[in-house]
Amino acid sequence: MNVHQHLVDPLDLVSPDGARVDQRVFCDTDLYERELDTVFRRCWLLLGHESQLPEPGSFVRTSMGEDPVLLTRDRDGRLHAHLNICRHRGTELCRVDRGSATTFECSYHGWIYRNDGRLVGVPGRKTLYYDELDTSDWGLAPVAELDTYKGLIFATFDPDAPPLVDYLGNAAWYLDIILDRRAGGTELLGVQKWRIPTNWKVVSENHCGDEYHVGFAHRSNFAELADPAHSVPMAREIRPEVGHGFGVFLFPEGTRLEHTVGPESPPALRAYLGEIHDEVVERLGPERARMGLVHGCVFPNFGLVPVFNSLRICQPRGVGEVEMWSFALVDRDAPAEVKRVLRATALKTFGPAGSFEQDDGGNWSDVTRMSRSARRHRVPLNLTMGLGHEAAAPGDRGEIGLTASDINQRGFYRRWRDEVTR
Amino acid sequence: MIASDVGDPARYVELMQWYGGEAALLDDRRFDAWLELLDDEVDYRVPARWNRTPDRPDDFATWNVPADLDDDDAHLPLLQLDRAGLADFVGRLRTGTAWAETPPSRTTRVVGPLVIVASSDTGASGDAEVTVRSALLMHRSRVEWEDATLHAARHDTLRRHRGAWRLRRRLVILDSVVLPSHNLSVPL
Ligand code: FES
Numbered sequence: 001m002n003v004h005q006h007l008v009d010p011l012d013l014v015s016p017d018g019a020r021v022d023q024r025v026f027c028d029t030d031l032y033e034r035e036l037d038t039v040f041r042r043c044w045l046l047l048g049h050e051s052q053l054p055e056p057g058s059f060v061r062t063s064m065g066e067d068p069v070l071l072t073r074d075r076d077g078r079l080h081a082h083l084n085i086c087r088h089r090g091t092e093l094c095r096v097d098r099g100s101a102t103t104f105e106c107s108y109h110g111w112i113y114r115n116d117g118r119l120v121g122v123p124g125r126k127t128l129y130y131d132e133l134d135t136s137d138w139g140l141a142p143v144a145e146l147d148t149y150k151g152l153i154f155a156t157f158d159p160d161a162p163p164l165v166d167y168l169g170n171a172a173w174y175l176d177i178i179l180d181r182r183a184g185g186t187e188l189l190g191v192q193k194w195r196i197p198t199n200w201k202v203v204s205e206n207h208c209g210d211e212y213h214v215g216f217a218h219r220s221n222f223a224e225l226a227d228p229a230h231s232v233p234m235a236r237e238i239r240p241e242v243g244h245g246f247g248v249f250l251f252p253e254g255t256r257l258e259h260t261v262g263p264e265s266p267p268a269l270r271a272y273l274g275e276i277h278d279e280v281v282e283r284l285g286p287e288r289a290r291m292g293l294v295h296g297c298v299f300p301n302f303g304l305v306p307v308f309n310s311l312r313i314c315q316p317r318g319v320g321e322v323e324m325w326s327f328a329l330v331d332r333d334a335p336a337e338v339k340r341v342l343r344a345t346a347l348k349t350f351g352p353a354g355s356f357e358q359d360d361g362g363n364w365s366d367v368t369r370m371s372r373s374a375r376r377h378r379v380p381l382n383l384t385m386g387l388g389h390e391a392a393a394p395g396d397r398g399e400i401g402l403t404a405s406d407i408n409q410r411g412f413y414r415r416w417r418d419e420v421t422r
Numbered sequence: 423m424i425a426s427d428v429g430d431p432a433r434y435v436e437l438m439q440w441y442g443g444e445a446a447l448l449d450d451r452r453f454d455a456w457l458e459l460l461d462d463e464v465d466y467r468v469p470a471r472w473n474r475t476p477d478r479p480d481d482f483a484t485w486n487v488p489a490d491l492d493d494d495d496a497h498l499p500l501l502q503l504d505r506a507g508l509a510d511f512v513g514r515l516r517t518g519t520a521w522a523e524t525p526p527s528r529t530t531r532v533v534g535p536l537v538i539v540a541s542s543d544t545g546a547s548g549d550a551e552v553t554v555r556s557a558l559l560m561h562r563s564r565v566e567w568e569d570a571t572l573h574a575a576r577h578d579t580l581r582r583h584r585g586a587w588r589l590r591r592r593l594v595i596l597d598s599v600v601l602p603s604h605n606l607s608v609p610l
């Protein structure tokens with residue numbers, strides 16, 4: 001008997017153009033293990049934001065894929081990321097979500113690690129280990145590379161990964177719209193965590209390109225519109241690189257920043273946008289100053305809904321479950337009152353109780369639940385919207401769909417197909 | 423500190439009835455009637471929790487509420503609403519397109535023993551204010567694929583004015599750091 005007969009070949013599941021996807025990608029456990037070894041081991045993953053580690057000694061307990069990671073700032077201010085696993089017998093080293101510490105003491109046999117990962121304390125090192133234990137061999141296991149992009153902290157387990165800026169490619173130019181519009185940069189507020197019984201790709205493909213669902217799935221938010229599916233302004237989809245994707249509102253040339261939000265928005269916010277308009281135009285240039293980022297995804301699991309100041313990491317927890325981690329991203333130098341407005345917007349719309357997010361969870365769970373039938377009935381899903389109507393983005397910064405389009409979801413699954421088979 | 427007596431037993435019974443009635447209104451999705459139980463200035467919060475250690479090993483005062491709540495401007499609660507926000511929150515469920523609650527979840531709320539933490543009478547008019555701690559178990563069944571139970575402590579302040587108790591402040595403190603549900607689409 002061929003033991004491999006049940007293994008599915010990812011090349012059979014996603015058509016080369018990404019326009020047809022077999023639902024088995026959401027429920028196959030072997031494939032999921034393979035994703036952990038490929039996608040989540042080789043890609044650059046978002047770990048957090050520098051504002052979460054404000055001073056030497058700060059730490060954050062996070063994860064990369066299913067791997068527990070301890071993110072630390074050492075006494076010299078350098079960032080480190082290590083597996084949060086004691087090298088002695090493998091228990092979880094740090095069980096506190098954030099804080100400040102010079103060293104971490106394991107709760108099992110008391111090994112002590114410094115916040116740069118070095119093993120600095122072993123009970124009985126002289127008497128029980130005969131002074132033969134070389135502690136320099138037994139520091140915490142580090143990630144292969146760690147780097148930051150304008151406040152965001154990324155890492156990869158792959159020593160051969162391209163530099164972070166190359167990995168982001170053209171996506172960086174678009175990310176600057178939210179990360180680099182002010183000299184002081186940004187800070188991250190949060191976090192909210194909740195569990196959704198869904199495969200992680202269902203979430204990421206939505207973040208990277210699903211403008212189409214907004215008018216329908218989130219219709220309750222647009223109750224005053226007669227025919228929401230057609231009245232909600234559709235963003236154009238931008239595919240800066242295959243795998244990454246953004247939805248972008250393009251405001252008319254010369255639009256002032258305070259006019260990119262509705263007249264019903266709080267006066268403090270409009271006044272703030274009016275004040276920073278010149279700074280933003282100077283920093284981003286007129287082309288990007290009139291772009292509003294609506295949604296986005298940096299492959300594989302860094303999601304964004306900048307239009308509501310929401311930033312999220314979709315942490316896989318088994319083939320059919322994710323932990324959603326949702327944050328708010330605000331300009332660091334904004335007045336406290338404005339930060340509260342931006343935070344309130346994120347809270348009202350996103351997070352588990354958000355008026356938008358509430359409705360996503362059910363759809364995403366259903367897609368995953370239904371996919372189990374697809375193990376027997378091979379009915380492909382449709383990602384054909386706008387196929388063949390892609391155009392080059394201005395300045396050669398990727399490709400665009402001129403309105404709602406599956407261009408980014410096709411890119412996402414093409415990238416996924418490449419990553420799990422390379 | 424637990425007050426050794428409940429004060430006026432009639433008031434305690436009145437509050438038990440109020441809490442039972444509130445839970446029934448929410449379970450029955452009579453949201454308009456529920457909104458009537460809220461003070462105009464109600465402050466309703468469900469903070470996020472996080473894993474932390476006490477500032478001192480023997481200090482469970484700092485270990486406990488509210489030090490392990492993400493309840494300041496640097497963090498995000500799961501819900502933070504005023505009266506208008508709560509009216510929007512439950513109003514959305516009636517649009518017919520709030521898919522999270524279409525079809526509606528079935529819920530059962532069990533509100534545990536009430537502990538009157540503080541009470542004050544503010545005048546001969548019968549106006550009063552009480553601070554009540556209770557435990558909440560809410561089971562929620564969604565279609566047939568999610569059966570989740572949320573466990574929380576409630577720290578409430580209720581005001582009595584013209585003979586009616588209204589909720590002035592509610593802090594819902596969940597046990598879970600990661601909410602074990604695909605969303606939070608009904609009030610706690
Ligand atoms: S497992 Fe950490 S010291 Fe033994």
Ligand SMILES: [Fe+2]
Pocket residue numbers: 206213214217218356360
């Ligand atoms: Fe959505």
